[in-house]
Amino acid sequence: MLTRLANPATFMRVSGYALPPLATAAALLAAYGLYLAFLASPADYQQGETVRIMYIHVPAAWLSLFFYSIMTVSALGTLVWRHPLADVSQRAAAPIGAAFTLVCLVTGSLWGKPMWGTYWVWDARLTSVLVLFLMYCGILTLWRALDDPGRAARAVAILTLVGAVNVPIVKFSVEWWSTLHQGASVFRIGGPLIDPAMLRPLFCMALAFTCFGLALHLAGMRTEILRRRVRTLTLLQAERLERAAA
Amino acid sequence: MMEEAGRHAVFIWSAYGATTLIALGLVIRAVLDHRAQRRALARLEAAGAVPPGRKAARG
Numbered sequence: 001m002l003t004r005l006a007n008p009a010t011f012m013r014v015s016g017y018a019l020p021p022l023a024t025a026a027a028l029l030a031a032y033g034l035y036l037a038f039l040a041s042p043a044d045y046q047q048g049e050t051v052r053i054m055y056i057h058v059p060a061a062w063l064s065l066f067f068y069s070i071m072t073v074s075a076l077g078t079l080v081w082r083h084p085l086a087d088v089s090q091r092a093a094a095p096i097g098a099a100f101t102l103v104c105l106v107t108g109s110l111w112g113k114p115m116w117g118t119y120w121v122w123d124a125r126l127t128s129v130l131v132l133f134l135m136y137c138g139i140l141t142l143w144r145a146l147d148d149p150g151r152a153a154r155a156v157a158i159l160t161l162v163g164a165v166n167v168p169i170v171k172f173s174v175e176w177w178s179t180l181h182q183g184a185s186v187f188r189i190g191g192p193l194i195d196p197a198m199l200r201p202l203f204c205m206a207l208a209f210t211c212f213g214l215a216l217h218l219a220g221m222r223t224e225i226l227r228r229r230v231r232t233l234t235l236l237q238a239e240r241l242e243r244a245a246a
Numbered sequence: 247m248m249e250e251a252g253r254h255a256v257f258i259w260s261a262y263g264a265t266t267l268i269a270l271g272l273v274i275r276a277v278l279d280h281r282a283q284r285r286a287l288a289r290l291e292a293a294g295a296v297p298p299g300r301k302a303a304r305g
Contacts (some may be wrong), residue, residue: 050254060265095275099268106268113303114254133261164277211271219276226283233295240295 006084008225015218022215026170029208036201038212044198051198053111058186059206063213064132065167067097071139072164072213075157085221087153088228090160091143095211104129117181124173126135132170135163148232149231 036240037055044051053246070093077086107121120126139156146152174183185193192199 033252048254049252049258052258056261056265096272099272103265103268106264110257110261110264110301114257167249216272218278219280223276225285226280226287230286230290233290236288237295 001181008084008088011085012222012225015222018217019215021046022211024219026208026215029204029211033204033208036204036216041197041201046165047111047115050111050114052109053200054198055205056209057104057111058202059209060107060204061102061129062099063209064104065170066100066210067100068091068132068160068164068215071097071160072167075160075164079161085185087149087157088224089217090153090156091224093142094136094139094216096216096220098133098140100131100209100213101129101136103132105133105166112226117215122179123179123181124177125170125179128166128170128173131166134165135159139163149228175233186240190232212239 007030033055037052041052043049056154070089074086074093077083078090102124104124108129110122113119139159142156143152146155158200173179174181186199194202
């Protein structure tokens with residue numbers, strides 16, 4: 001499957017079919033998720049109405065790590081397997097991951113002010129997520145800084161693999177250090193600590209965010225393939241014109 | 247229900263507003279970038295540029 005999709009023409013055809021259903025699923029799930037979040041779920045006994053911020057904060061946090069994981073696998077694909085679409089995938093994933101991390105940071109701050117009395121604390125979880133956001137920004141900047149796409153791909157892949165150390169730090173920071181941020185309450189041994197009435201909007205929004213992110217990733221990869229075609233044709237055209245002039 | 251959100255409503259709506267803006271930004275960026283690349287490709291093909299594979303097949 002992966003080998004067949006390595007052909008950009010095949011990928012363009014298959015992704016062209018997959019994109020509309022993914023985007024539709026994202027829109028429908030988001031609409032149902034918003035209904036559950038605002039109209040069909042109760043306020044929390046401690047957090048009150050601010051629990052509704054969790055229905056976007058938590059999925060954004062999950063996807064910020066999910067997209068960095070996609071980038072890490074893609075970086076291995078670039079450096080080890082030299083898969084032709086690995087760099088394309090990494091390049092398309094970076095802005096999406098950065099956006100989800102930004103959503104996570106902004107919504108977390110907006111939840112923190114009424115609940116903790118502050119927008120920000122230098123707690124291990126918050127700081128490691130900020131480092132994740134800075135890694136995304138660094139990766140996006142490095143791509144812009146290097147002209148040669150091959151060199152940029154390798155440099156970004158190495159930086160991505162170095163930054164992957166931060167992924168388990170983000171995940172386990174609440175267990176390794178004493179943090180103001182609460183510990184895991186959904187994916188934990190012994191089952192979730194959250195009431196099903198609140199788990200439903202959370203999972204629905206998480207699915208909506210995942211479909212939305214994957215649709216954007218496919219769309220981004222398609223655009224990146226076109227960008228590379230444009231670059232190749234521009235270079236060929238320049239060579240042709242140079243030969244004609246000589 | 248949201249009518250009881252009271253003094254926290256500003257934080258809740260700001261969080262959803264910021265998320266919507268960032269999501270819209272991603273979608274608009276993706277659409278504009280895709281259109282720009284399609285236009286550039288069409289311009290190059292109209293100017294007679296052909297991919298190496300197709301050139302070899304014709305030759």
